[in-house]
Amino acid sequence: MSDNRRSRNITEGVARAPNRSMYYAMGYTESDFGKPMIGVANGHSTITPCNSGLQRLADAAVEGLRAAGANPQVFGTPTISDGMAMGTEGMKYSLVSREVISDCVETCVGGQWMDGVLVIGGCDKNMPGGMMGMLRANVPSIYVYGGTILPGRYKGQDLNIVSVFEAVGQFSAGKMSEEDFCEIEKRAIPGSGSCGGMYTANTMSSAFEALGMSLPYSSTEANVHEEKVESTRRAAAVLVEAVKKDLKPRDIVTRESIENAVAVIMATGGSTNAVLHFLAIAHAAGVEWTIDDFERMRKKVPVLCNLKPSGQYLAVDLHRAGGIPAVMKELLEAGLLHGHCMTITGKTVAENLADVPDLSPDQDVIQPVSNPIYAQGHLAILKGNLSPEGCVAKITGLKNPVITGPARVFDDEQSALAAIMAGQIKAGDVMVLRYLGPKGGPGMPEMLAPTGALIGQGLGESVGLITDGRFSGGTWGMVVGHVAPEAYEGGNIALVQEGDAITIDAHQLLLQLHVGDEELARRRAQWKQPVPRYTRGVLAKFARNACSASSGAVLDKFD
Ligand SMILES: CC[C@H](C)C(=O)C(=O)O
Ligand SMILES: [Mg+2]
DSSP states (O other), X not given: OOOTTSOOOTTHHHHTHHHHHHHHTTTOOGGGGGSOEEEEEEOOOSSOTTTTTOXXXXXXXXXXXXXXXXXXXXXXXXXXXXXXXXXXXXXXXXXXXXXXXXXXXXXXXXXXXXXXXXXXXXXXXXXXXHHHHHHHHOSSEEEEEOOBOOOEEETTEEEOHHHHHHHHHHXXXXXXXXXXXXXXXXXXXXSSSBOSSSSHHHHHHHHHHHHTSSOTTGGGOBTTSHHHHHHHHHHHHHXXXXXXXXXOHHHHOOHHHHHHHHHHHHHHTOOTHHHHHHHHHHHHHTOOOOHHHHHHHHHHOOBOBOBTTTSSBOHHHHHHTTHHHHHHHHHHHTTOSOTTOBOTTSSBHHHHHTTOOOOOTTOOSBOOXXXXXBSSOSEEEEBSTTOTTOEEEEOTTOSOSEEEEEEEEESSHHHXXXXXXXXXXXXXXXXXXXXXXXTTTTSOOBOHHHHHHHHHTTOTTTOEEEESSBOOTTOOSSEEEOOSSOGGGTOGGGGXXXXXXXXXXXXXXXXXXXXXXXXXXXXXXXXXXOOOSOOSHHHHHHHHHOOOGGGTOOSOOOO
């Protein structure tokens, strides 16, 4: 703690008297100035069930920091709810909130000259935003995930948020009664906690545990369970030890620990958003990492976990089966993790995993590496004339891994969803949803509403969908996101016309528009960049400063 704000020596200490006086107003006593000042970034919010159960975790963090001899300084971080914003104009603020949260953490830690920070978050963007802020501030930090939600129940079936999105398609296709549709809506979300499948929130929390920035087992605990409160108290004590050792985030987040995180993302079948967020996290950490690194990792890491959206189980089932340590132990023993990487516990990955038991034969959530669900990872980077910078698709478990079909072009999400609901999209079509990228959306919204409706209508395996927007972690099927360059920047996706033939090829990792270069040149000569949808405020700032999705859609990429 090289901070003369707390020293009493007569030269530096005197000048800091006004700073210290402010602390006395907060109940500090003179002896407190010898203790570390540690921030608690509290994501509690009654905006969404993902964050409505965080206050008791913030309280536990404060108790744990005080008990470990530190001064806790609580500040708030905002959130929006992806589930509530999905399919509305509000979803354009989702990725923007990642930047707002990272700026908030960086600003408070830097502005208050904190010695460490414990960040608590729940909904999707809270995790990457918090991690980016911790890496920019680079004081000893720990991430505390708010915890996953328990399943809802109806007619003997587990329910979660994606059940409702898919019910929209089922009901619109006449495959579900109105009574069932209404009951599923009311029962799917039983209380506080983040969306229960291996969707974006659980993907990022699990990845942070593998990265070494969260406590072992903590990423799959349920928000409502007491163990979540207990692990938060432990996280506070671990952080105070890290402050004493000056163990900083950039000592932990390295190219090799990011490989560990991506290996776990592949093994658990995680969200496509992890590609965008880990490009941004690597940028914040100053670590060299490109979109092609995901393809390198996909080829060598198998899918081991049977988890929703395309699998059977939820994060609470993964926790019961051994959690992320059980997955990491399988990968480490197969030589697919770097065991020497340092973690926030002060131990290496291998040391943290030393006492993890073997997989129980009584569970079928986690497969051994010797008998994986899929031999290679599911998150693939596709390229071709529609996305020369690379784009993202989940390619495992597809009945039709190659589709060539006529383009059905939409310049906004709402008209695409309306066409699906009206039965105007047929098997074999390739939907093109564009002007939804970081700049064009703006804000690169997630497309769970149309992809969920396609699944519900039974078209998930026969209709392709490509977009310069993003997908929710609940999306699966023949879908390709993060197409770059985006339409607003004049990418070839902007030149697609209704009926053009498009191929999505999961074997060749190809996204190709079958239109000749001369015709494309003719169309480009006639193309004009549309007027920006927002000219003031956060969406205008994001649109002006966001870089390509193929580099993480960050706002501070100036090189
Ligand atoms: C499942 C949907 C969830 C709300 C989400 O947005 C994500 O996982 O990205
Ligand atoms: Mg989301």
